[in-house]
Each structure stands twice: as structure tokens, then as C-alpha cells.
Amino acid sequence: MVATLAHWVVVFTSLAGALGAAPPRKTRDRESVRNVAIIGAGAAGASAAYHLSQYARDEDLPINITIFEKTPRVGGRTLTVHVYDDPTSGELPVELGASIFVAANRIMHDAALGFNLTLNNPMPSNKGDLTIIWDGENIVFETTAGGSSWWWDAARMWWRYGMSPYRAVSLVKTVVGTFLKLYDPPFFPFRSLTQRAYELGLERVTGVTGEQFLADAKVNEDFCRHVLQPATRVNYGSNLAHIHGLETMVSFATDGAVAVRGGNWQIFDKMIAASGATFYRNATVESINFKPEGPNSVARALKKYAISVMDNQAVRTAFDDIIIATPWQYSNISTGRGIITHKIDKIPYKELHVVLFTSPYRLRTDMFGLPRGGTPPSNIYTTLKAGTAADPDNVVGDAGFFSLSTLRTVVNPATQQTEYLYKLFAPKEVAPVFLDSFLDSDWKDKQHEMPEGQEQQIMDGSSGDGAEPNKVTWYHMQMFHPYPVEFPRVTFQDPIVGNGIYYTSGIESFISTMETSALMGKNVARLLADDVAGNAGSGGAYVSPYRGMPTTSRQQHEQQQQQQQRGDFFQSMENDLDDLMMMDEL
Template sequence: MRLQLGSTLVAWLALGGEVVVAEAEVKTETKGVKNVAIIGAGAAGSSAAYYLRQYADEADVKVNITIFEKTDRIGGRTLTVNAYDDARHPIELGASIFVAINHILYNGTRNFNLSTAANYREAGSPDDVTAIWDGSDGSFVYETTDGTAWWWDAGKLWWRYGMSPYRAVNLVKEVVGKFLKLYEGPYFPFRSLTARAYELELLGVTALTGEQFLKLHKIDEAFSRHIIQAATRVNYASNLAYIHGLETMVSFATDGAMSVAGGNWQIFDEMVKTSGAAILRNATVSSIRFAKGKASSSSAPKYEISTSSASAEPELVDTTFDDVIIASPWQFSNIEAGEGVIKHNIEEIPYTKLHVTLFASPFKLHPGFFKLPPGSKAPSNVYTTLAKDEEPKVGADGVGKTGFYSISTLRTAVNPKTDKAEFVYKIFSPKPVTPEFLSDLLGVQVPDTFTDGKTSDVVEPISWYYPHWFYSYPVELPRVTFQDPILGRGLYYTSGIESFISTMETSALMGMNVARLIVDDAAGISRETVPGAVSEEDLLLGRVKLDIVVEEAGEL
């Protein structure tokens, strides 16, 4: 879900079983062929497999690719569920949209002939209202109506916030433009994310909170709190005081937002199919160790992998691997690493635990929930921010008096049981919603037993209900160092980019990056040096003066 800012206006978008081999057989070891294991079939793992095959074929490097996926599906945090348990009504539960500048995902839709929808929300009429609410009774800090001419919204923004919307758009373009250089030589590929961030002058953005960064660039406090903070909350469940400047800018880089009809996971599913990888579903990796007798100080190590299931002891996979890509957050993997396997410590990153509620109802949002006057029309989509007198806090404690981050009317759908049109809603919140909350929200009584887990009955006001917890994204606090993608010789890690930028696209970028590193090393390909290149060691030891504005920000 993303809140979208155009070039001159704000627009809005709602944003353990047995090991089974599927799609391909695990290939045995062959002389002269590199065996590569990828742990995780989310955005990073799928992208790594896809680009590994592409780069290897181009460089005439022979590779066998095996993907270990602990679930029965591909896509990771990209996940759809079916409203009414009907396959005709797929709903995005996880990552909802990507944007035109997301080159990997966008090109994937074209290469795989996937249909895309230009707008995340499919519901609505031309006079539907999208609002930003700070919890105040009977009023919104900003609202816009679907179908309104762009110049009217632009005029309202200029009248209220002056030049701040224009400055914010230009600031997004400048920062995102620097980041996009990571896709091209000589900045791509990279062995040190910290060094690249320094070379691209992005450490001065990640070193500050969004609040500090916007103030430094003369963005009005009211515009930052009303509009930009609504974007960081709906995208990362974070207030501006507890998210760094780069992720703040990413929250606003949403021009050309789209999604894949039927689910964004299809991009990654096609990547895996195209790679020709063997995919082991319901295969939980329990350990990574050096293969006995196959590693020495003068030769590249071989790795052996064990998998486990709910009904069996860990089992050693027959194949040994030249390279292993860990393509999921290490702290959630429960993988045991053998002695000496991990040369560089993997940092544990705090993740936000977000509650997502999907439900369908014949009732629209009720104006009384927002304390609007009788006869008023309630908005169809509501994003939230903090009131001026509320203290920003980190994590779930920072949700404020609204109690939720967003409520979106995703679409209308025909209930297959009643053949009547209903509204499908999505709520982001730090805690599960209560029957009292839903009753107030819809203006109709929802029984107290509905969400207590003791009954599966569907009540009349709500015809379909699907709650879910996600470790959705990391808490993006300011920082100037980031996890390297290389953990040891032949051992790679993709989730270090999460504390830099956390999106489907950037996970796929890190997968593409490690694929390029593996093939370059195998084929002996050398790359052009980045102008002014520095080593991460020099950065960490303070041998390079970081051109950042921490001291200046401290005075703001």
C-alpha cells in the first residue's frame, strides 16, 4: 500500500510438511558445473535464480540451481488470498504495489506478459473521498475526491503549504535518482552496500530521520506531518521521527504505481520457472556446514545443507554446493551455521509486526466513526497521521489516537452466496481490530464473539474476514553502515539491504547483485572501478570523512 505524490499534486493509492521436489529435479554434481543453493523463494531468492541463469548463460558458466523454500509457495511477503475463498477474487495481503521506476519488477511484467492494473484500488465512484486523519473529531487534515482535476488539488496544496509540495517532489527525484545508479555500471554490482551508499552520497540521507531531513530542506512542518508522515505510516508503520530520510523519500516515489492482476507473486513465480532451478517446497533448511574433506585454506569450500520437516529428523541433502545464497532474514530462519561458515557477523534488524485485516461487508464506512455531522459522507480510504500535540514514538506505540495506520476500500465484489455487491476492505494496524472497532467503523453491530477466535461463523455485517500478522518491514532508524552481501567465500546474504531500503524491488535488486557477483567470480570478469571508490574498512575505521550533516541536523 502506498500514498502517491505526483509531480504537482498528491494522488492516492491504497495502497512443516514433507520435502517435495517440484518443477525440476535436483541435479547431481557434475565436473565443471557450479552448484548454487538459494534459501528462500521470495523476491530476493527468485530474482537471484533468474539473473544467475541469465548471467551464467551469457558468460558460458555452467550452473545448477536449487531453491529451498520453507513454505509451499513462491513470493515471500508477496501474497494473495481469495475473498470468500473464491479464486475469482484474489486480494493482495502482502506487498501491494510497485512503481514504474522499479525496473526489475516492471520489466518482469513485460517479459512474462503479465497484465497490470494502473491503480491499486479497483472500487469506487468518481466522487469517492480519500482523507488523511489525525484522530480529530469531525475533521480531516487533508482530503481529495476521485475525479477531481489535478490543478484543483495542486492549487489546494499550494494555497495551504506553499512551495513545500514542489520542494518535496524535487527532493524525491534527486534522492531516488542517486539510488537508481545502483542498477548501472560502474556502481553495479557491489560488494559493500556501505561503500556504495557513501559513493552515491546517500549516507547523508540515511544518517538523518525523515523529520530532520525534511526540515533541513525547508519542507513545511505541517506538510511533513500531514502528508509525508501519512505516507511513511501507511508504507512502513513509522512516524517521521523514527524512519531515516532515504526510506522517507521512497515512501513518496510512487508515480506510475501498479500491481499484477491476480497477484504480484506471479512475477517471482515466472522468474523461478525461467531460471530452470530445482525448487524444493516445504523444505526448511536447518543447517549449513562445510562439506567434510572438501575445503582447505587454498581452495574454495563446498557447503552441505540439511533440511527438516515437522515429521522427520534433519536430513542431509545429497548435493554439495559451491555457493549458497541466504535469501531471507537470518534472524527468522533458525538455521544453524557450522563452525567458521559465517565470516562476517549477521546483524539482527528489528522488524515491525503489522496486523492486516481483510474483510467484506455490504456496509460502507460510517461517518459517525469520524464524528462527522449527520448526513455527511464518510471517506472511502483513510490514511492517518499524528495530531500536532501527539508525541511521536517508535513502533506500535507510535500509532497515536487513531489506533490504525490505514483503512482502504479495495474493490467491490459480488458475494457468491448472495449474488449481491459488497465492499472489500483492508486495515493496517499495530494490533488486531476488535468487534467494537468494526461496529463503530461500519455503523452496525458486530457481535463481540466475532474476532475472539472461538467461532468461525460469518456474521451478517461482515460476510468474509481474514486477519493476518506480518513481520512486514524493518524499523528504519538512521544509520550509516549496512550489512554486506558477502558473508564468506561462496556465501551470500540478501536481507542486509532491508535496513537501507525495504521494498519488493530492492530485495530483487540484491538478488540480482549477488547473482552478478557469483558469475563474475566464476568467469574471472573484472569491473570498472567507481570514481572515488572507498573500502568499507576505511569507512568503518574512520579513514574517510563522511560528508554528512549529522551535526547540522542536531541543531534543528
Template sequence: MKLAFGAIALLLGTDFIWATKTQTKQNIWQVAVIGAGAGGSSTAYHLQQYAQQAGLNVNITVFEKSDRIGGRTLTINPYDDLSQRIELGASIFIEKNYILYNALKEFNLSKRAPDEDSSSVLGIWDGEQFVFSFNEDSSYWWNALKVIWKYGIMAPRRTENLMISTIDKFLRLYQEPYFPFRSLTQRAYELDLHKATGVTGEQWLKNHNIDDLYAHDIVQAATRVNYASNLGRIHGLDTMVSMAPAGAMAVEGGNWQIFDKMVQLSGAAVALNTSVTSLKYWRDEALAKYDLKTRSAGKNSNKTELYPVKFDSVIIASPWQFAGISADNDAIQTPIDTIPYVQLHVTIFASPFSYSPAFFGLKDAKDLPGTILTTLAKGEDHNSGSDGAGKAGFFSISILRKTVNPKTLQPEYIYKIFSPEKVTPEFLSRLFGLKVPDGIIDAPEDDKENVSPISWYYPHVFNSYPKALPRVTFQDPIVGPWLFYTSGMDSFISTMETNALMGKNVARLLVDSILALPNYALAGEEKQKILGRLDHDKEDVSKEMEDL
């Protein structure tokens, strides 16, 4: 209930929206965006758009502690060959991801199909046996008959219908009267999505009469590859998102380009390799400002400096517990949730060899799927093994593509593994049925092509997404006076698109708040519309609290 009460304070308290600062159209509103991932990039882009539409002058500064824009979108080059690209994180989006899909078209970026295995065969393995497999080269009817034969006709049909109805409810967040939103908790209740977030995926499927075996084999394989979570450790809404990959696509050259273009078009000043270490809010009569201290990467990485610009508004677009920012109590007046994140190991490597059928209990390599998803074995619970990986020990292995090693000019496969722990040479030796030297992981890049059977190797660890345990209250986007936070969306739904949506939402809230200031010169009709929207949210939150 703490978050819902916080929402009322945000709507009714004079320290938040009705700040003492006044602005005319001649003033420039200084905005700091901390983080250049999906949320921060989208905030900057939409803030500039909304401000231009309203005739408002904004000056945006984006701070990013790494050397690149894109956050969890990361594209790498196998063999350090710039002509080859692979998505390491945030690999795909779909047409119903309206912000990303529209940006793809608007920015004239080229669309491509996601990396897919060359065999077209997908199998689901429980650490002991393959519980199901299908071949995309086979006819639709043959694959449908295989599903019906094992799981019946109702389970897949009910799952698809449930996924569609749930996602359709969520998509209403893009439109008035649900957009913009000051309380994500309020919107979850209004759209009836709290019923999905308030239970595990396992219970959500049971509540809708979906067969346990289909849930265990098919749906759980999807939640593991998408969120590294079993059905008993993820809420129903993220479970439905895991089942909605239809029409998947990626950007040629890397998905990060969408966010890079957003920042460019925002006109923001960009400070890469720059961490914000502290923010201080101060108020003096009619002025309300933020001072930021920053630290640059490099030789003087221990030195913090007061940033020369004082900011009217700050948007924190990075998970708070990873941001490393200290803030005084006058700034953060609604506590920010500390949310446990999944630590996911993503390992991409190249080899001229196919993995061994013996590892999977098979006799013939022709029976091996190119993509292998996993589920729990019989008798295992949702906490079995390392972080719930169970006997399988990993969440997925896939052959992304066949390629040619540019150094040896020999054909090779590019592999990708999702796992809860670091991939070891011992594991790879069993996977290939060949000795993988202990030094392969740490071998210099120039020596890797000489170390059989791995010619190129790239491990990475992400704090990839929250452990989406059931909950019905969510972090609100306004956390202090002219201070906004985007990462509260992660525990609701964690995707590139939903983080971009929260960025767009925060941008709209900020512009509305500026335009609603008592002394702001704005046409009466537009101002009344904005004030009406604020009053609508105020009444709805109050009613929600009465009901609760």
C-alpha cells in the same frame, strides 16, 4: 565501522573470493538459494542468465519453507472465490522499478491498476479530525489549490524535487560502475545517499526547508501507510520512497507471479515446505563445499536430514533472524545484522455496510473518504500509542472495491486495514456503529455470511519491513566463503524491487567470482574486465576507510 572493515576483509581475504576451488567449463557449480521471495527468486533467475552468458554451468536448488513462491507478495481470494483476487502484501510497483516492470513485459503478464476505493476521496485523519482530503474526481487545479491554500506552494514542490533527486541517485545502482556492489555502505557514500539514511525523515525534510505542517500531515501519512512508521522513526531515504508512487501498478492475478516465473525460468530444482536448519562449510585441499541439513513440513517436521547435494555456493535470501538456521564459524565470517522488523497486522474483510461517520467525528456519510490514511494528533510524539499509531490507533483503512457476495448475491464492500495490533470486534463495532459479535474473527468460514455485519474475514500478520531507523552502515552481501546474503538491502530500502535488485547483484557477484578464479578457462579480455572491477572495488573500500 564493523561492517566497513568486513568489506575490506571480503575483498582482500583469500578465503572469500579467491577460494582454493578451481573449475573448468566442464564442471557444474552447485548453488543453494535459501528463500523464494523477491531476493531469492531474482537471485536464481539472474544467476542462470549471467551463467549462460559466460558459458558457466550452474545447478540451482531453491529451498522455501512455505508452500509457495513470492515471500511477502501474497494474493488472496475474497469469499474463497477464485475469480476475485486481492493483494495482501507488496501490493504495487512503479515503472521505475526496472526489474519488476521489465519482468512484467518479458513474462507477458497482464498489468492492472492497483485496488482503489470506489469513492475516489482520500482523507488524512489524526484520530480527532480530518486534517486534509482531496477528491480524485475533482480537477487537478482544484486539488492543487486546496494544497496551496493550506500548505503553500513551496512545500509540495520542494518535497517532489527532493524525492526525484534522491530516487535518481539510487537508480544509479543499476548501472556500472555502481553495479555490482560488494559494499552497500560504500555505494551509499559514493551516491551521497548516506545523508538521507543517516537522519530521520523529519530531520531530512527540515534540512531541505520543507514546511513542518506539510511534513506532518502529508509526508507522515505516506510513511505510515507504506512503512508503518512516523517521520521521527524512519530514515530519510525510505521517506522519499514513500512519496514515489506515481504510475503504480500490479499484476493481474497477483504480483507473486513475477517471482514464480523467475524461479521457473532459472531451471532451479524447487524444494517447497522445506526449511534449511543448518549449514556447514568444510574444506579439504582443493575442495570447498557446504553441507545443508533440511526439515520438511508435515508428519516428520521434527526430523532433519542431510541434503544429498554438496553445494559450492549458498545464498541466504531470507532475513537471518527469521531463517532458523545454525551455521558454523567457518561459514559466516562476517556477522549478519539482527534488524528489528515491524509486525504489521493486515486485515481484509467484506461487509454490506459503510463505516460510520460518527467514528470519525462526522455527521454525514457523504463526507466520508473511501481511503483514510492517518497521522499523529496535535501534541503526540512519534512513540504515542501502540507502536506510534497514536490516537488513530491504525495506519490506514480503505475500501478496496465494491463487489458481489457470491453466496448471497448481495452488493458488498471489501475493506483493508493496516494496524499495529490485531483488529478487535470492539473496534469494528465502533467503526461501523453496529454490533460486531465477538465470535466473528473465529467463526467458521461457512458461518461467516450469517454473522452480520461481517460476511468474510481474513487477518494476517507480517514481519513486513525493518524499522528503518537512521544508519550509515549496511550489511554487505558477502558474509563468508562463497556465502552470500540478500536481506541486508532491507534496512537501506525495503521494497519488492530493491530485494530483487540485491538478488541480481548477488548473482552477478557470484558469477564474477567464479570467472575470476585463477584456473578458470576464460577469454583474457573478459577476465581482465572482471579483475579490473574487483580491483576498483578494493581500492574504493580502502579509500573509504582512510577517509573515515
């Protein structure tokens, strides 16, 4: 009788809708709402909140989301700072890390467009900008922006490396194309990353070092050392001998590199705002425990979780599900017995020091073997010397740093003088005196006009008021644990680690980027939504945030992207190198 009545209610409601009458508004009691806690407001946490809210809205799921973030900000490793520590200077904030994403990063790229954020070229090259690869003693490769036509670059590359550049790019496209299958059914969503890796054949790529993977593909050893290894060093702090093949390929996948004007963190800020979640900043989660009625009950609906934050403040809401969107080993969260049923692996993370600094001086030439008085390098990326075995305890080798880039010119608000903004990546803390050693106080800038009198002040070492200036006028240093040590492996942490407990950082040892963190956030959101809906479905196809965006806007953006990209590897090698080295994926 109940089933029959329910049937007629459905029929009546459908008929009312067809006749234009508004269907009765659904009401839910408090007990039917699924309360979800997300710990962490970085790429994974923001993505999980955003996509879970989308699934809940589209599928009419009763879900309430609460986010806890231990810092006062959104974005995790997408961190910007104000040059000269002056937010009123008029200069755009600069990224400390996670500087770019690429066209293949579907979630990041489409979200930026969907939220109408402005995308920029992260480091536009000026004609004549010199980029060098340095092994600590010699320049092994160099390229000048706009310095020669693409056919000359092609001939030069062919003569030096044969087919290796083409083989490397083809390999990248094949591997990245395979990885992108994770975005759509039947591979999305996934309860086991290990299983998906095997189904896609990617364990053959993650199970060997980048060095082995490239050698098997007959990529020239010199090309690997001169071009590919600098990319893995700047992006992941690793040489090819100590990073797996998949992460190596990701380091070289740079087509269509872009960044959000003002900081990539804005993508995640918009995601959280769009999710409608309750958001607590400066809320460090200290423990997760069962509510008193939880551990003694078999029924899933009765198993509720209690969260406490720093200073022993208990959160009044009882949660049905928890998404841990931060590396477990750095969270310092304690859990009650039986909450984590699948052990979370403790994996080693890299230590990276990022330094931003400004100076009126250009980089030295003689330090890198260039002629004194010649064009100074704009960007320096490093590799190991030929015949030097990669040492995991001394990754950086003789060079002493991973990369040193000239980002742009800025105006010092204290002096109103034009200066250069630099960014350095190193495995250890860097002292200002070390930065001074890179700068050439004798180099006369011929490319940028200066206010009258400023050039002479710089050249004679005076500040105009009789004071002796420092070569470095401002610097900011930040230490990160940005990504794991990406040793070869064929098994990976699964995203479900307990009954209603989800974990996103397991993907970090597979691929560590903003995009893959966002993908795992979306993945656990889909798994959780399926659980709420009471089905084990494979989830819907990838839905682009382009939806709702005016067609003309999308077409204009796609045309711009097509103009920026190019199909031939050789047409502008210096642009590829700039994109390659600016990944900065923290």
C-alpha cells in the same frame, strides 16, 4: 607446447564457425559445474536465481541452481488470498501486502512486461470517492476523486502549504534518481552497500530522520504531518521522527503505480520457472556445514557445503556457493564454525497486522467528524495530532490504526449480494468487533445498484430469512514482520558474509521493498557469476527483460504509462494520495 596447441584449437574453432560448420559441443565433467543453493523463494531468491541463470547462459558459465523454500508458495511477502476463502467465487485474489510497484522499479516493472503479465491500476478511484487523513480526532486533509480541476487543487495546495509540495516532489526525484545509479556500472555490482551509499552521497539521507531531512529542505511541518507522514505510516509503520530520510523519500515515490492482475507473486514464480532451477517447496533448511573435505583444505574448489532440511534430511548435492535470501534472524539456520565469517546483524523488524474484511455497509461518517448522512470516506489514512511527540512504543497514536481502504465491490457467493472489500493495517491484532465499529448500517448506498430486495434487507438489518446479519461477513487476518525498524544509520550489511556465502536481506535496512530485494538478488548473482568466471568485473549494464518483447507491445505499454503519469504535482492530488497510500510495501 600446451599453450601453442590451445591457441591453434581456438583459431580452428573460430574458422569453423566462420565457414558455417557447427563448433564442437562443449562437455563438462560433474566436478567443473558450480552448484549453487538459494535459501528462500521471495523477491531476492527468485531474482537471484533468474539473473544467475541469465548470466550463466549468456557467458557460458557452468552453474547449477537449487532453491529451498520453507513454505509451499513463491513470493515471500507478496501474498494473495481468495475473498470469502472461495477460489471459485469468480473474484480476483486480493493482495495482503506488497500491493504495488512503480515505474521506477526497473526489475519488477520490466520483468512483468517481459513475462507478458497483465498490469492493472491497483485501486482505481471512482468519481466522488473521498479520501481523508485523520489524526484520531480531526480530519486534517481530504480530497475527492474527480471533485475539482487541477488548477483548483493547485490553488488550494499553494494557499495551505506554499512551496512545500513542490519541494517535496523535487526532493523525491533527486534522491530516487541518485539511488537508481545502483543499477548500472560503475556502481553495479557492489560488494559493499556501505561503500556505495557513501560514493553516491546517500549516507547523508539515511543518516538522518525523515523529519530532519524534510526540515532541512524547508518542507512545511503541516505538509509533512498531513501528507508525508501518513505515507510512512502505511508503508513502513513509522512516523517521520523514527524512519530515515531515504525510506521516507521512497514512501512518496509513487509515479506510475501498477500491480499484476492476480497477484504480484507471479513475477517471482515466472523468474524461478525461467531460471531452470531445481525447486524444493516445504523445505525448511536447518543447517549449513562443511563437507568433510572442506574445512581442512585451503583450495576454494574443495570447500563444499552440506545442507540439511527439516527432519534431519541431508541433501545429497554438495554446494559450492549458498545465497541466503531470507532474513537471517527468522531463518533459525545453524551453521558450522567458520562458515559465516562476517557477522550478520540482528536488526529489529516491525510487527504488522493486515486485515481483509467484507461488509454490505459503507464506512461511518460521524466517527471521523463528517456530517451524518453525507458521503462516507472510501479511504482513511492516519497521522499524529499536532504537537504530539512520536512515540516508538505507540507508533499508531490516537487513531488506533494506520490505514483503512475500500478496495472494491465484490459479490458474496453465499448471498449473491454486493458487498465492499476493505483492507486495514494496524500494529496489533484486531478483533471483529473493532471492525464493526467502523461500519454504518444506516448508510443507504446510492452508487451501486443492488438486486431487488437486497437494499431493504441491508437497511432494516435483516438477511431475508429472519436472521440477524453481522456487519462483517468475512475477514482474514495475517501477521507479518514485513520490514525493519528503519532508524537512521550510515553502515549496512555487506552481501558477502563468508567464502561463497551471500546474503540479500542486508539491503532491507537501506530500502525495504520488493524491488530492492530483487536488486540485491541480482547483485549477488552478478558477484557470484564474476567469481565463477574468475574475474572481478563490474558486471554488465542493466539488461531489460523488454528484450525480445515486440516493439509495438512495448510502445503501447509505454504510451499507456505516459497517459497514466503526469508531470505536474498539482494536476490530480487525489490520485497521488491514492497511489501514495496504496504502496503497502511488505
